[in-house]
Amino acid sequence: MDLSYTDEERAFREEVRQFLAEKLPKELSEKVRRGQELTKDDHERWHAILNDQGWLATNWPKEFGGAAWNAVQRHIFEEEAAAHHAPRIVPFGLSMLAPVLQKFGSKEQQDYWLPRILSGEDWWCQGYSEPGAGSDLASLKTTAVKDGDHYIVNGQKTWTTLGQHANMIFCLVRTDKDVKQQEGISFLLIDMETPGITVRPIILLDGGAEVNEVFFDNVKVPAENLVGEENKGWTYAKYLLTHERTNIAGVGFSQAGLSAVKRIAKSEMAGGRPLIENPHFAARVAQAEIDLMAMATTNLRIISKAAAGQAPGVESSMLKVKGTIIRQEINDLARRAAGIYAMPFASEAVAGSNDALPDPNEAGPVAAQYFNNRKLSIFGGSNEIQRQIIAKTTLGGAK
Amino acid sequence: MNFDLTEERQMLQDSLRRFLRDKYDTATRNGILESEAGFSADIWNGLAELGVIGALFTEEQGGFGGAGFDIAVVFEELGRAGVVEPLLDSAVLAGGLIADLGSEAQQEHIEALIGGALQLAFAHGEPTSRYDLERVTTTASQNGGDIVLNGRKAVVANAEAADMLVVSARESGEAGDQAGISLFLVPADTKGLTVTGYALLAGGRAAEVTLDDVTLPESARLGEAGKAFDAIEARVAVATTALCAETLGAMETACDLTREYLGTRKQFGRPIGSFQALAHRMSDLLIDLEQARSAVINAAGHLADDRASRERHVSAAKNLMGRVGRLVAEDTIQMHGGIAMTQEYELAHIAKRITMADHRFGDIDHHLERFIALSAA
Secondary structure, three states, X not given: OEOOOOHHHHHHHHHHHHHHHHHOOHHHHHHHHOOOOOOHHHHHHHHHHHHHHOOOOOOOXXXXXXXXXXXXXXXXXXXXXXXXXXXXXXXHHHHHHHHHHHHHOOHHHHHHHHHHHHHOOOOEEEEOXXXXXXXXXXXXXXXXXXXXXXXXXXXXXXXXXXXXXXXXXXXXXXXXXXXXXXXXXXXXXXXXXXXXXXXEEEOOOOOOOOEEEEEEEEEEEEHHHEEOOOOOHHHHHHHHHHHOOOOOOOHHHHHHHHHHHHHXXXXXXXXXEEHXXXXXXXXXXXXXXXXXXXXXXXXHHHHHHHHOOXXXXXXXHHHHHHHHHHHHHHHHHHHHHHHHHHOOOOOHHHHHHOOOOOOOOOOOOHHHHHHHHHHHHOOOOOHHHHHHHHHHHHHXXXX | OEOOXXXXXXXXXXXXHHXXXXXXXXXXXXXXXXXXXXXXXXXXXXXXXXXXXXXXXXXXXXXXXXXXXXXXXXXXXXXXXXXXXXXXXXXXXXXXXXXXXXXXXXXXXXXXXXXOOOOEEEEOOOOOOOOOOOOOOOEEEEEOOEEEEEEEEEEEEOOOOOOEEEEEEEXXXXXXXXXXXXXXXXXXXXXXXEEEEEEOOOOOEEEEEEEEEEEEEHHHEEOOOOEOHHHHHHHHHHHHHHHHHHHHHHHHHHHXXXXXXXXXXXXXXXXXXXXXXXXXXXXXXXXXXXXXXXXXXXXXXXXXXXXXXXXXXXXXXXXXXXXXHHHHHHHHHHHHHHHHHOOOOHHHHHHHHHHHHHHOOOOHHHHHHHHHHHHHO
């Protein structure tokens, strides 16, 4: 048991800091710091900078061109990246699809798709949820019917994050209706340019348009775009969900968020004194910080176990629930810290186009972020689903 | 960064767990709770033979452990079994202060302590000091080369059994000053020392200790005159970490018992754990149990840091353990229903240990306030 970082780990942190100081464009970090919406170009720019450094696919094995970092290295990078307000790395191709292709894809699929993820040639989005299949994902209804050397896909996907930027989508589709739900699902790669696909934005309560509906009307997909075996898609989907959620706890985001809360609360005045000196507010901030300190260690304990080859199962559900509770608490504190200046309608999109927000404390669109991050406890398996998984795994006989 | 136990600590954990499983079942422990002494001399000697007391001291002090993680491993196991024997008071607190500050002659007591032959108590808190370590009004005055103590010490755990007490008293300054506090080693049979004992709600015994012209030679002082505060604070940090680890162990038992109960107890024809209202509640406890484990690791891992970092991590841990402890104690009783309300059921004692830990060395509010002050500094 040793909580200190080794000399190598400290040197690595220094290297990461130096890289971020030199290579992270100020325009990007400033946008992230102020909670402004990033454009497709912004994302692609950061993606390319990381790829040049060889630090994009940090979780991939070396044989596929990854950095093969261990858990502690990834944690250090995530911490530093969040502290420097680096854009988040869009995960759909890199850490969701890629591990599935590496484990279940054919050699041809790996050789073709993986380099395109690194180069940024393909922007992937995820076709999982449907209007009638949320937490009960296995009830999905989008169908794929084999027709010669093609599948014909019909149906609708929803909550497709950044689908407006994507040229490719990986989808769960029903290929057999006559068996148990989980046993009739396949994993299909679909070109978004194919005729019959329509993408419609969904405007969220914060005014942003980060998610979409995707409609499939007799979409022709080459049969070679099937990953693994037909009707085994559920296995691959579960692998995707439980295996590579390295940053599920969002510790780096929470740390950066808490720093922002403190910064705002130092300049915001309450009763003629900085808000941070108000004992009630200070107590809430302190409690969140105490929870986060423990969470950071829980996260490290679990990812070091994962690094030692033990696949995280129930632990990733625990990280998801606690990590999102803490992040949402910090969002709530940020909203409160801003006081009356939380009220002006400042969505991330609006903030992007308007540098002259009225708030003298530069809190940014904290209220919009608060509303946007209600999603944290809903997506990726709602927190109730996670609690169900924990109970099922740990209660044994009580199933 | 590494979260594995060393081989030595793993062995210590295994042997202590085995010992307690064999010798310390619920019925035995409940018998000890009702005994006049409030703890078992046999168990105490067994723990000493096993090397458990030695594991709480460094090699320099005559032990073979003494680091934060040694202490955490031992106390987590003691907590799992709901052990009431006074290791925290005799060894970590009073013994630790003697080891930290004692002269060569005073240090000799440590050997007897590690061997199981000595009982100690730390008489520090007073009726009006609550959780403040510097609020000492008991006086130590000079009288012709002797030292005379006068005052009252509150809820001194293990005072009746103690062969000697480590007593704090003020040689100069005001009640709230850190400077001016000294420690003295007082044999239990010293004239003017009165010990009025009582049982504690969660096991063990304590006493109100009055010092009425207790006269001691200069050689009874531990360390330098008026400069004991830093050592007291550092020692209480170790003891607080030990108590947090003990509470973690107790919470593990509470959760294990509840998990088992949810799987076997049937109502409406099915195990009650199949009802989501209970299943999700159990999941939340298990999540917070991992948070508690991390808090103990953080406290233990920073015990050797400088004061600010050490105390900040200790206060963070004690606050979190208090919050999670209340949740675990209340919810595990609730999920069990009536059976957990009976004294003979294991959870009853365990839940009391968890809850009453919040009343030692500072509760949730005390440590939250302290954490804020330490973070601002």
